[in-house]
Amino acid sequence: xxxxxxxxxxxxxxxxxxxxxxxxxxxxxxxxxxxxxxxxxxxxxxxxxxxxxxxxxxxxxxxxxxxxxxxxxxxxxxxxxxxxxxxxxxxxxxxxxxxxxxxxxxxxxxxxxxxxxxxxxxxxxxxxxxxxxxxxxxxxxxxxxxxxxxxxxxxxxxxxxxxxxxxxxxxxxxxxxxxxxxxxxxxxxxxxxxxxxxxxxxxxxxxxxxxxxxxxxxxxxxxxxxxxxxxxxxxxxxxxxxxxxxxxxxxxxxxxxxxxxxxxxxxxxxxxxxxxxxxxxxxxxxxxxxxxxxxxxxxxxxxxxxxxxxxxxxxxxxxxxxxxxxxxxxxxxxxxxxxxxxxxxxxxxxxxxxxxxxxxxxxxxxxxxxxxxxxxxxxxxxxxxxxx
Numbered sequence: 001x002x003x004x005x006x007x008x009x010x011x012x013x014x015x016x017x018x019x020x021x022x023x024x025x026x027x028x029x030x031x032x033x034x035x036x037x038x039x040x041x042x043x044x045x046x047x048x049x050x051x052x053x054x055x056x057x058x059x060x061x062x063x064x065x066x067x068x069x070x071x072x073x074x075x076x077x078x079x080x081x082x083x084x085x086x087x088x089x090x091x092x093x094x095x096x097x098x099x100x101x102x103x104x105x106x107x108x109x110x111x112x113x114x115x116x117x118x119x120x121x122x123x124x125x126x127x128x129x130x131x132x133x134x135x136x137x138x139x140x141x142x143x144x145x146x147x148x149x150x151x152x153x154x155x156x157x158x159x160x161x162x163x164x165x166x167x168x169x170x171x172x173x174x175x176x177x178x179x180x181x182x183x184x185x186x187x188x189x190x191x192x193x194x195x196x197x198x199x200x201x202x203x204x205x206x207x208x209x210x211x212x213x214x215x216x217x218x219x220x221x222x223x224x225x226x227x228x229x230x231x232x233x234x235x236x237x238x239x240x241x242x243x244x245x246x247x248x249x250x251x252x253x254x255x256x257x258x259x260x261x262x263x264x265x266x267x268x269x270x271x272x273x274x275x276x277x278x279x280x281x282x283x284x285x286x287x288x289x290x291x292x293x294x295x296x297x298x299x300x301x302x303x304x305x306x307x308x309x310x311x312x313x314x315x316x317x318x319x320x321x322x323x324x325x326x327x328x329x330x331x332x333x334x335x336x337x338x339x340x341x342x343x344x345x346x347x348x349x350x351x352x353x354x355x356x357x358x359x360x361x362x363x364x365x366x367x368x369x370x371x372x373x374x375x376x377x378x379x380x381x382x383x384x385x386x387x388x
Contacts, residue, residue: 002029002338003338005029005341007029007082007083008031008033008080009032009082010083011086018085019055019087020054020161023056024169026347027334032057032059033077033359036063037063037065038062038353053329056347057347062356065096069373071097073363073365075106076364079106082176083110083176084111085168085172086115087115090114090125090126100112100187104187108183109180111179111188113175113188115168117129117134117164131155131159131192134163134196138194139197145216163194167195224272226242226251226266227240227243230279231283232284232286238291238302238303238304239305242302247300249266251300255282262275262278263275292304312324331346333345357370360373
């Protein structure tokens, strides 16, 4: 069920953006076959077990990729796949015998998606790193955080998911469309440094126009007092982003500041620091519900800063069914939405190796071959870690 019904993806299990990309495609109806290791290292902090929402809707096959029979089984899956996702360091898939040359020789229409932080080549391609490192080098971290403090960004969102998973998904889908027209597959090199740098182009447009200098807190999008988050009397937070003149004028009127001469020059950088301090004092006088009642739903460009659990209960989020609970876990619904081919609701997270036999039989392996590949491999349920 979904717009990608009939599309088959082989995903070599990894961490972070690769699995998230696979979830996006599974949410949209693709048949995503997750090739996992037989077991994980005990105490591995990156093994989310039964809480791995990024695996929802996929089918799981557990293999030891050091065994020749397992490699042969993956290549049989590649034969009937539209795309493959892998997130290993450059060269690892080649050493396993699953590199793009081998896979494209078997399936010339295959789109081979490679997810890395630094890219397949370049001086840093073999270095370890994580989300924050990639967006630091790409420039995407520069404008994040308060003036005078070290730059900081929400964990994983800008790099792993924005610059990584989303760009890999676009690349795979574009490649699949092209392969269906031409019969020719190709490799998609999705590097987080590339994607997160590409995401900077809107800010770079503002920089070229003289609106966003490379000095934090001095640009139109990070400096004015009418952009940012403010603390309330109850310790909660609210956000403002009243960029256009009519919106910030409405904001000030609702706050009782419309006639204050200090707020008549909203685009003058010389005023921003002082007026931000005044707004901080004002918002600290009342709890968050007071400001929600005053500003939410207007064109003042306002929203409370909510936890995901609070967001689930918010009337707007609830009306759209954005959050729900499945298997005791808070999950966000598939996005975007399609009118003619809607995606299924949040689907189940597979047990490790749960679909192994059916996947291999469907790939054309004989009963004996299936038994040989899966021999002595008991695959129990994932370990469920309780949410804090």
